[in-house]
Amino acid sequence: MTGIAFDRDRSALALPLLASVLLLQACGPHQGLLHSPNSRAAQERREERQRPARPEKVGAPRPSRTALVAAQARKLSQAEPSSALARRLAQAPVVGVAPDLSALGSEEREVLRLLVRASALMNEVYLRQRHAHNADLHKALEEDRSAGHAERIALFEREFGPWDHFDADRPFVGTEAMPAGAGFYPEDLTRGEFERYLTLHPRQKAALLSPYTVVRRDGDRLTAVSYSIAYRKxxxxxxxxxxxxxxxxxxxxxxxxxxxxxxxxxxxxxxxxxxxxxxxxxxxxxxxxxxxxxxxxxxxxxxxxxxxxxxxxxxxxxxxxxxxxxxxxxxxxxxxxxxxxxxxxxxxxxxxxxxxxxxxxxxxxxxxxxxxxxxxxxxxxxxxxxxxxxxxxxxxxxxxxxxxxxxxxxxxxxxxxxxxxxxxxxxxxxxxxxxxxxxxxxxxxxxxxxxxxxxxxxxxxxxxxxxxxxxxxxxxxxxxxxxxxxxxxxxxxxxxxxxxxxxxxxxxxxxxxxxxxxxxxxxxxxxxxxxxxxxxxxxxxxxxxxxxxxxxxxxxxxxxxxx
Structure with missing residues (x-):
């Protein structure tokens, strides 16, 4: 395998390059490195800030999402026995991975430990990408101590959510179907609505269609939030x-x-x-x-x-x-x-x-x-x-x-x-x-x-x-x-x-x-x-x-x- 040798001069170029990459974060997703305050995009953002907020409808307060998913968990615990959950788990038995690390020195082991810790943080991101409220549901399941508790937690963590992909994504907690847009879009957003919105708001198209943004509702508008912001934690x-x-x-x-x-x-x-x-x-x-x-x-x-x-x-x-x-x-x-x-x-x-x-x-x-x-x-x-x-x-x-x-x-x-x-x-x-x-x-x-x-x-x-x-x-x-x-x-x-x-x-x-x-x-x-x-x-x-x-x-x- 051929490649360009890495030398001290190349290393000196890495930090300026990285610094220029970091400037992109402040500019929003895929909008370019620099923006004039007189640009059309800047004008659109100013108009958006000046737009009055939509008044909220007055009515009976809705229960919190955590309360809703906790209720779903309780319903399931009364309906599906532990044996059924165990059969679901048996579809993918747990096996230990035992890599041979005997050739690694102490410094290499430290590098590996840090890489594994960084990798593990992607579990938290992906949990929320599968569904925006998965973290709330996970917490509710941990607090629920009814029969089948351990099996439900194990299934949820295997599937990164309450849907069993071995069972055509049918839910094993509650009855809510898996949204087509997972946690990337508003749960009620349809493809047709999204495409119509893109036609009416062409200036937002690049950001909304970026592979690295989460689409959210803001009143009657859709907004794009960069992964680096949405999952910054x-x-x-x-x-x-x-x-x-x-x-x-x-x-x-x-x-x-x-x-x-x-x-x-x-x-x-x-x-x-x-x-x-x-x-x-x-x-x-x-x-x-x-x-x-x-x-x-x-x-x-x-x-x-x-x-x-x-x-x-x-x-x-x-x-x-x-x-x-x-x-x-x-x-x-x-x-x-x-x-x-x-x-x-x-x-x-x-x-x-x-x-x-x-x-x-x-x-x-x-x-x-x-x-x-x-x-x-x-x-x-x-x-x-x-x-x-x-x-x-x-x-x-x-x-x-x-x-x-x-x-x-x-x-x-x-x-x-x-x-x-x-x-x-x-x-x-x-x-x-x-x-x-x-x-x-x-x-x-x-x-x-x-x-x-x-x-x-x-x-x-x-x-x-x-x-x-x-x-x-x-x-x-x-x-x-x-x-x-x-x-x-x-x-x-x-x-x-x-x-x-x-x-x-x-x-x-x-x-x-x-x-x-x-x-x-x-x-x-x-x-x-x-x-x-x-x-x-x-x-x-x-x-x-x-x-x-x-x-x-x-x-x-x-x-x-x-x-």
Whole structure:
């Protein structure tokens, strides 16, 4: 991996650059660095300040939000027994993450401790991004000591709110449906109303549509509040911890990145720190504290959720040995130490480092292959599914290495695609899945020849499809998996069925050819694979999903504090 060497002169430029970034905070989100008092935006703000406040309606006082959610919690405690809550928890059993930190010296351990503390603060931010009143509800649940108290708290903390994503986001506390706009918008705001408002107030459009603002009502107007202001209580101490970690590390390039990322948390400008990450070579720590995707915004698909991710890279020999399994130069082997906020949900065997403001260079580490997570997911999640859906000899071929390889390639493929929402999300998911499987298959053949056994890889691919189909509903990943399953079954794609065992059987040659055809079709611009966008699951597939009903769907990771 190539990069620009970090030297003393570059370090001298870092502080002025950071100072210029910090000036942006006072200017509001995405409004530019300097504003003339005579500018149109300044005039609009003066007019807004002079506008008389709307008189409040007089009537009976409304109960506080805390009182309302506490009442909901009490209602649920009378209706749903602890056994039902325990079954929900069993969908994602708690497992401990035990990264190998034996190679770290005392100073490196201090850096890691500070990074983990900064990452953990993203839990508080994400809790409020999922719903504006989640913190009030959490407090009410802690004060409620009725039957099922411990299970409700555990579920709430796993889900970052009262909605179970394994149960189509149905509430397990109260009856309130999950708002489409999560905590990013007013709860009653519809997409149509928002779009009409943007048309009538074009000067506010950039701020309201920024990925890093919370939209709030102010009388009959909508206002945009920067993340750095709305979540200042947690982002400021997180930035301070990153600055402190920067002072402790001996890695000058990592220090430069951490200082700029600290500034980004306080300004909502991430491009400078993203660019700095692209120049970090052979990092000991893999850090991603900030934007972590836009999947929680179901209203407009634009608001960024915040998360925290900290991993420790393997030693040079281990990283090089895993390079092939890690899908090439933009990936590195490592072990997960901590994940928080939006990054804590659905941890996979590979994690894409989110670089929101800069396209990664070819030498940039964009994906981390998580050895400890791959081993846990293979044994606790994927192998039981493989035993339920594949014939025994093929189920037994599943191994952490191929799981990690497929996951890392999929993350690389997804990171190369533009963000997509709504109907556009389905072809994006299809491309990521199929390109990943086809490319890893090509890599295997390039290294081992045509005689290389593709069964372990294709078993991992098929198992991943069934895992995604379990989610059901309109989730893009579940729909894409169902389309791929139907394509393989109806086009001679090498996914046969052994009636004697009631399991599927893979024909590696036929499935490899089917993946190549599907990849070519998508590359030509097709939105699908010649199948309906919402095909019906056949009987064999339905029986396989039924056989998986009591198996865990995910893992809830528990992170020990590094000492």
């Amino acid at each position: 947690w982002l400021r101490p997180a930035a301070k911890l990153l600055e402190k970690a920067a002072k402790h590390t001996q890695d000058q390039q990592l220090r430069h990145y951490l200082m700029l990322r600290a500034g980004a948390l306080m300004t909502d400008i991430y491009s400078f720190s993203d660019g700095a990450w692209s120049r970090v070579q052979h990092p000991r720590f893999l850090v991603d504290i900030g934007p972590a995707g836009r999947g929680d915004d179901h209203l407009m698909g634009i608001k960024a959720s915040l998360g925290g991710f900290v991993a420790v890279a393997g030693d040079d020999g281990k990283a090089q040995a895993a390079g092939g399994a890690c899908a090439g130069g933009q990936a590195i082997a490592g072990e997960l130490v901590h994940a928080a906020g939006a990054d804590a949900t659905g941890i996979r065997a590979a994690h894409a480092l989110n670089m929101a403001g800069a396209k990664p260079a070819a030498s940039t580490i964009a994906v981390v292959c998580l050895d400890n997570v791959a081993a846990l997911r293979t044994e606790r999640l994927m192998r039981p599914v493989a035993q339920a859906v594949l014939v025994a000899r093929q189920a037994g071929s599943l191994a952490p290495g191929v799981v990690e390889q497929l996951a890392s390639m999929r993350e690389l493929e997804r990171s190369a695609l533009p963000p997509a929402a709504g109907d556009a999300a389905l072809p994006a998911e299809l491309r990521a899945d199929i390109d990943a499987a086809a490319r890893v298959l090509e890599m295997q053949r390039a290294s081992g020849g045509e005689a290389a056994d593709a069964t372990p890889l294709l078993a991992a691919y098929v198992v991943s499809l069934f895992q995604a189909m379990r989610e059901g509903g309109q989730a893009p990943g579940a729909r894409a998996a169902l389309v791929q399953y139907t394509y393989l079954r109806q086009s001679g794609g090498g996914l046969g069925y052994d009636a004697a065992s009631g399991r599927f059987v893979i024909d590696p040659a036929a499935m490899g050819a089917a993946l190549a055809r599907a990849r070519a079709r998508l590359a030509e611009g097709s939105a699908g694979l010649g199948q309906p966008s919402d095909p019906a699951l056949d009987g064999e597939g339905a029986r396989a999903l039924s056989a998986m009903a009591d198996l865990p769907r995910d893992l809830a990771f528990q992170y020990p504090a590094p000492n």
